[in-house]
Amino acid sequence: MTGQTQPALWRVPPETRTALESPELLVDLAAAIESADAAAAGESRWSRAVAAAGRVRDVLRARMVPEAAPRSCQSxxxxxxxxxxxxxxxxxxxxxxxxxxxxxxxxxxxxxxxxxxxxxxxxxxxxxxxxxxxxxxxxxxxxxxxxxxxxxxxxxxxxxxxx
Known part of the structure; x- marks a missing residue:
């Protein structure tokens, strides 16, 4: 791993771990990757990978529910x-x-x-x-x-x- 940074570790509540293990999420992510790959046909492998990562991020973002955690501006x-x-x-x-x-x-x-x-x-x-x-x-x-x-x-x- 020379020249690469270590990946960030995220704290996730148990319900997040359960959601990440759901078969429905895998189907949605696979569809997003396939869609991104088709849309970026003819592009470099890197461009296709970035497009796929963006689609995966969008799927995950769409499933997020904000927590009632304190924000510095609130308290x-x-x-x-x-x-x-x-x-x-x-x-x-x-x-x-x-x-x-x-x-x-x-x-x-x-x-x-x-x-x-x-x-x-x-x-x-x-x-x-x-x-x-x-x-x-x-x-x-x-x-x-x-x-x-x-x-x-x-x-x-x-x-x-x-x-």
Whole structure:
């Protein structure tokens, strides 16, 4: 792969994976490729490939349904909370397995600590060290992300009939 870039990896929800595996999609994509190939007859292989890729993109785009995800113009704070939660999961490895081990209220207690600018190291729910308050918005974003983790934990328990 000299001189080529690595392909981008996309996060996709389970329903997207299911949709990509549908036989109907394969038929639609095959028809789009065949149509593009016929329309570009006599062109170079590269031109035909680009035309086919464009048709495939159009088929996929036509099947997309916009999600109700936050946009920075709608709620910059909500977008920051989502980014912080992803940071916690991906960089700090605070995933569902980690969070499910916090059964004594540690997640919401930490959220309360971050949300209260008057809290001190005496209020921190862990024995091992404690963080420092910083930028007020950043502290509130951390608090909201921790509450999100706690809500996710509770939803997992509820789905198992344990809450």
């Amino acid at each position: 910059p704070a909500l977008l920051r909370v989502a980014e912080e939660r992803l940071r916690q999961i991906e960089r700090k490895r605070y995933d569902a397995v980690h969070d499910d081990q916090r059964t004594s209220g540690q997640l919401w207690q930490m959220a309360c600590w971050w949300a209260d600018p008057e809290s001190t190291w005496l209020d921190w729910p862990y024995v091992d060290g404690y963080p420092e308050h910083g930028d007020r918005v950043a502290d509130l974003v951390r608090a909201a992300a921790l509450l999100t983790a706690e809500a996710d934990r509770m939803l997992r328990l509820r789905a198992q009939g344990l809450a």
